[in-house]
Amino acid sequence: MDFRLSEEQELLRRTVREFAESEIRPHVMEWDEAQQFSMDLVPKLAVLGLTGIQLPEEYGGAGLSAVDYCICIEELARVDPAVALSVAAHNGLCSSHIAMFGSDAQKRQYLPRLTSGQVLGAWGLTEAGAGSDAAAMRTTATKQGACWVLNGAKAFITHGRLGGLMVAMAVTDRTRGHRGISAFIIEQGTPGMSAGKKENKLGMRASDTSELIFQGCRVPANQLLGEEGQGFINTLQVLDAGRIGIAALSVGLAQGAYEAARSYAKDRRQFGQPLSAFQAIQWKLADNATRIEAARLLTYRAAYLKDSGKRTTRESSMAKLYSSEIAVKAADDCVQIHGGYGFVKDYPAEKYFRDVKLVTIGEGTSEIQRLVIARQLLGQ
Numbered sequence: 001m002d003f004r005l006s007e008e009q010e011l012l013r014r015t016v017r018e019f020a021e022s023e024i025r026p027h028v029m030e031w032d033e034a035q036q037f038s039m040d041l042v043p044k045l046a047v048l049g050l051t052g053i054q055l056p057e058e059y060g061g062a063g064l065s066a067v068d069y070c071i072c073i074e075e076l077a078r079v080d081p082a083v084a085l086s087v088a089a090h091n092g093l094c095s096s097h098i099a100m101f102g103s104d105a106q107k108r109q110y111l112p113r114l115t116s117g118q119v120l121g122a123w124g125l126t127e128a129g130a131g132s133d134a135a136a137m138r139t140t141a142t143k144q145g146a147c148w149v150l151n152g153a154k155a156f157i158t159h160g161r162l163g164g165l166m167v168a169m170a171v172t173d174r175t176r177g178h179r180g181i182s183a184f185i186i187e188q189g190t191p192g193m194s195a196g197k198k199e200n201k202l203g204m205r206a207s208d209t210s211e212l213i214f215q216g217c218r219v220p221a222n223q224l225l226g227e228e229g230q231g232f233i234n235t236l237q238v239l240d241a242g243r244i245g246i247a248a249l250s251v252g253l254a255q256g257a258y259e260a261a262r263s264y265a266k267d268r269r270q271f272g273q274p275l276s277a278f279q280a281i282q283w284k285l286a287d288n289a290t291r292i293e294a295a296r297l298l299t300y301r302a303a304y305l306k307d308s309g310k311r312t313t314r315e316s317s318m319a320k321l322y323s324s325e326i327a328v329k330a331a332d333d334c335v336q337i338h339g340g341y342g343f344v345k346d347y348p349a350e351k352y353f354r355d356v357k358l359v360t361i362g363e364g365t366s367e368i369q370r371l372v373i374a375r376q377l378l379g380q
Contacts, residue, residue: 003297003300005071009067009068009071012064012068012071012072013071013075015048016048016050016071016072016075016076017075017078019044019048020075020076020078020079020080020083021079023041023044024041024076024079024080024083025079025080028079028080028206028348028351029345029351031080031082031083031205031206032082032205032206032351033205034206035198035200035201035205035206036206036208037082037083037086037159037162037206037207037208038206039120039162041083042117042120043117045087045117046115046116046117049061049062049064050062050072050076050087050091051087051090051091051114051115051116051117052091052095052111052114052115052116053068053069053072053091054066054068054069054091054096054099055091055095055099055111055114055115056099056111059099059107059108059111059112059115060111060112060115060116061111061115062115065303065307066241066244066303066304066306066307067300067303067304067307069091069092069244069245069248069303070244070245070247070248070251070299070300070303071248072087073087073088073245073248073249073252074248074249074251074252074255074296075252076249076252077248077249077250077251077252077253077255077256078252078253078255078256078259079256080206081203081204081249081252081253081256081352081355081356081359082203082204082205082206082207082355083206083207084249084252084253085158085204085207085249085358085362086120086158086159086206086207086208088242088245088246088248088249089121089122089123089158089159089207090114090120090121090159091121091245092238092241092242092244092245093121093123093158093167093238093242094114094121094122094123094163094165094166094167095111095114095115095121096238096241096242097123097167097183097225097234097235097238098110098111098114098167098185098225099111100234100237100238101183101225101226101230101234102185102225102226105222106185106222106223106225110165110185113164113165114165118164119163119164119165119188120159120162120163120164120165121159121163121164121165121166121167122157122158122159122160122162122163122165122166122167122212123157123158123166123167123168123238124154124157124160124166124167124168124169124212125137125154125169125235126154126155126156126157127139127152127153127154127155128153128155132364132365132367132368134169134232134235135177135178135181135232137152137169137170137171137181138152138171139151139152139153139154139168139169139170139171139214140152140170140171140172140174141170141171141172141182141184141219142172143172143221144218146220146221147218147219147220147221148170148172148184148218148219148220148221148223148224149192149216149217149218149219150168150170150184150186150192150193150214150217150219151214151215151216151217152170152213152214153196153211153212153213153214154168154211154212154213154214155211156199156209157209157210157211157212158207158208158209159208160195160196160198160208160209160210160211160212161195161198161208161210162208163188164187164188165185165186165187165188166185166186166187166188166193166212167183167184167185167186167225168183168184168186168212168214169181169182169183169184169231169232169235170182170184170214170231172228172229172231173229176229178232178233179229179230179232179233180229181229181231181232181235182224182225182226182227182228182229182230182231183224183225183226183230183231183234183235184219184223184224184225185219185223185225186217186219186223190217190218190219191216191217191218192214192215192216192217192218193212193213193214193217194212194213194215195210195211195212195213196210196211196212196213197210197211198210199211202354202357202358203351203353203354203355203356203357203358204355204358205354239363239364240311240312240313240316241306241312241316242363243302243316243317243319243320243363243364243369244299244302244303244306244312244316244319244320246320246323246324246359246362246363247295247298247299247302247316247319247320247322247323247324248299248303248323249359250295250320250323250324250326250327250356250359251292251295251296251299251323251327253327253330253331253352253355253356253359254288254291254292254295254323254326254327254330254331255292256348256352257288257327257330257331257333257334257348257349257352257353257356258285258288258289258292258330258334260334260338260347260348260349260352261284261285261288261330261333261334261337261338261349262276262285264337264338264341264347264349265281265285265337275337281337284333284336284337288326288329288330288333291326291329291330292326292330294322294326295319295322295323295326295327296323298315298318298319298322298323299319299323301315301319302315302316302318302319313372313376314372314373314376314377317364317369317372317373317376318369318373320363320364320369321366321369321370321373323359324359324360324366325360325366327356327359328356328357328359328360330352330356331349331352331353331355331356332353334349334352334353335349335350335352335353337349
């Protein structure tokens with residue numbers, strides 16, 4: 001087995017890293033304090049192909065592999081996890097759902113707008129009363145003539161205010177349970193759809209998160225995405241791939257926190273020597289570096305299997321579970337190594353610490369990942 005990246009992948013890593021260092025790092029705290037995703041960044045992301053990483057070239061995408069996608073998300077998250085989260089939501093949820101299950105006409109109509117960065121994609125599954133139990137959603141879609149009429153609300157939607165194009169799930173037949181849920185493509189400005197409360201978050205503050213409200217929102221019948229009643233089934237397939245992206249984000253965040261801790265430990269002197277000379281600090285760094293490499297390998301394995309056309313339900317969940325939880329430890333150790341300076345905003349440690357908690361929650365909590373893994377192992 002050859003675990004080395006190709007020359008093209010090494011070049012991709014350097015390119016995205018240089019972009020993140022020059023275009024994102026100078027603004028990290030500015031965007032975090034403002035709780036604002038910079039729309040000025042979108043055209044720059046598009047030039048690098050980061051708004052259509054895995055989408056086919058025929059629709060303007062970069063046509064890269066799942067492993068390539070992990071490299072891109074990882075390098076963005078190393079500098080600013082919030083920006084990486086927005087890029088992952090745009091690529092791995094909204095765009096991916098349309099690419100996987102849209103009709104040819106839908107792909108031709110919507111994917112070029114997403115890959116070019118003309119619009120940001122949003123994806124609406126979660127509701128106030130339907131988080132891990134996504135099948136308990138209350139948002140409904142009722143057929144009326146040539147339209148579907150949506151009523152309800154979605155919660156914690158990335159790009160809820162900024163998204164120009166949204167994929168939303170709604171119940172079309174309550175009697176069929178999770179097989180009565182369908183997906184719809186909805187454009188910003190559609191009457192009856194509006195953004196609700198913008199969330200004031202602990203971390204990932206530069207990634208827009210808000211409610212979405214549907215009140216008599218009329219959607220043309222040709223904007224049904226996939227088959228009627230297959231929305232939830234398709235959603236699980238989207239999430240299998242999306243969790244690889246969150247695993248990569250976790251790896252990148254952990255790498256950024258580890259590098260910040262290592263740099264500080266080498267520069268900071270106590271008792272006449274650098275912190276890095278103390279065994280207690282050395283072991284923290286060694287353990288984190290080892291865990292990050294293990295998480296990266298789990299993540300790249302899941303991506304490799306996806307590229308091979310294999311089902312990745314178990315592997316994606318394993319990668320997401322392990323990577324997110326070791327990222328929490330890396331961020332915690334980063335603060336600890338910084339000591340008092342890890343508690344103030346002059347150093348990056350506190351932001352990694354705030355940002356990291358979401359990766360154990362978003363796109364399926366750690367508890368749900370363990371449930372998915374156990375069911376796969378037991379054949380349930």
